[in-house]
Each structure stands twice: as structure tokens, then as C-alpha cells.
Amino acid sequence: MDPLSRPVLVLDLDGTVCLGDTPALLYAEGVASFTDAPEALLELSEGFLARRLPESAPKALTGAQDGYEAVRILGVAAGVTDEQLSAAYLSSRAAIGEHPGDIRTPEGLVDLLGGIDAHRVILTNSPRDGLDAILDHLGVRDVIDEVLTDALKPSRMTAHLDGFLATADAIDTPERLMSVGDIWRNDLAPAVERGCVAAYVDVFDRRQGPAHIRAESLVDLYTAISQWSRDPSSFIEANPCKEPVRC
Structure with a gap:
């Protein structure tokens, strides 16, 4: 043909x-580094991906389309700027080659x-x-x-x-x-x-x-x-x- x-x-x-969850988790690590409580952001990100969000999780997470959007919602709520979100995303994509994890x-x-x-x-x-x-x-x-x-x-x-x-x-x-x-x-x-x-x-x-x-x-x-x-x-x-x- x-x-x-x-x-x-x-x-x-x-x-x-x-x-695989690795790409979103790498992004979450980058975003969390800009916050005062990185462990909390990472825990909620992992909970979203595992579909085990605690009752205390922000209601906005229930409508997130994927792990990336969930991390962004959490980052914005924690005061992370658009520039920081972009930097975290680009860094996470570059890192996947060395850390493919579960993809x-x-x-x-x-x-x-x-x-x-x-x-x-x-x-x-x-x-x-x-x-x-x-x-x-x-x-x-x-x-x-x-x-x-x-x-x-x-x-x-x-x-x-x-x-x-x-x-x-x-x-x-x-x-x-x-x-x-x-x-x-x-x-x-x-x-x-x-x-x-x-x-x-x-x-x-x-x-x-x-x-x-x-x-x-x-x-x-x-x-x-x-x-x-x-x-x-x-x-x-x-x-x-x-x-x-x-x-």
C-alpha cells in the first residue's frame, strides 16, 4: 500500500x-523540592497514583486526569510557581533515561x-x-x-x-x-x-x-x-x- x-x-x-508511575514520581520529586513540606507532596502523589488517597487529600485531586496533573495541583496549592513547575518537569523528563524505573x-x-x-x-x-x-x-x-x-x-x-x-x-x-x-x-x-x-x-x-x-x-x-x-x-x-x- x-x-x-x-x-x-x-x-x-x-x-x-x-x-508506569516513574515519570510522574520524578516530576513530583522535582516539584516537592520547591516546597516547605516535600514529604507531604510526595506522599499524596504516590497515593493518587496508587488510587489510595486519604480523606484529607485536597478535593481537587479527585478530578486530576493523570499523575502529572495531580502533582501540578499539589504544587500550585503549595505555592510552587509556573516557572518552578516547568523546571521540575523538564528535569524529570531528562532524568528518565537514567532512571526508567517501571516504565x-x-x-x-x-x-x-x-x-x-x-x-x-x-x-x-x-x-x-x-x-x-x-x-x-x-x-x-x-x-x-x-x-x-x-x-x-x-x-x-x-x-x-x-x-x-x-x-x-x-x-x-x-x-x-x-x-x-x-x-x-x-x-x-x-x-x-x-x-x-x-x-x-x-x-x-x-x-x-x-x-x-x-x-x-x-x-x-x-x-x-x-x-x-x-x-x-x-x-x-x-x-x-x-x-x-x-x-
């Missing part, structure tokens, strides 16, 4: 392709990506610094066609999607692009608005908005991703965009 005619699979990195891909992801005929993209807000070491540790280099860093999601997400669609000659057939991610506002809302397929990895059961497919784990979406890659038009007809079910 001509590369330009291949459907486009856009994958978020943290929380989607890259699992890993979802089981079977490399086989999935190696077995589908699609242009496979990692689109991440992460900086380039430290990313090569992460990709090497995850073992995904040979099954990814393109990596875009510093993506500025969600503000630039629609522009990225339009660029991918144009390259694939799919401006009028946006269902030929699937965006996969764990943050609805960043990865999925712009895709839904553009008419692309949205695959929601709702790790923390936030149920933020509509998507074509959703599951708590990316592994549970593998079959759907494979089906989409073979026939995007039929897939989106069979899987219309749906609002989350709320219990």
Missing part, C-alpha cells in the same frame, strides 16, 4: 504508549503496531530531551514511523490532525485518522470535532466526553484498532461516537 494512502494512527505517549508499554503493543498497515505516530507534549532514551527502553522505535514532541496539546491538536490528514490525502475522509489517548481534552476532543476516530484510554474512569471506543486499558482496544486500520469507513459506521455511560 502506498504510504500516503495508509490510515494514520496517532498515539499519545504518557499513559498510553508509556505506562513499560502495554502488553502486546509492539506486536499490534508491527501488524497493522498504518502510519504510526507518537504525538506528545513531552520535550525531545530524554525521549530517545524512553523510546529505546520501551522498544518501540521499529514500529513507529514518526515522533512529534512539544506538541502543545490541546491548543495545537487540530492543526496537527489537519497536517496528518493532508499528508495522507484524507482531508475529506477524516475517519482515516484515529487518535488514541488518555486525556480527553488533549487527545480526543479535537479528534471528535474534526471527524476523526477517537479511542479513549480512560485509566482513571473520568468519562470526560464522547469517543468512538473506550476502555480502561489500551490492551482492551487492540481488536478495535486493528479493525479500524483495515477499513476505517466501515469501522466508524459500526462504532458511532458515543457519550460516556454514567452509573
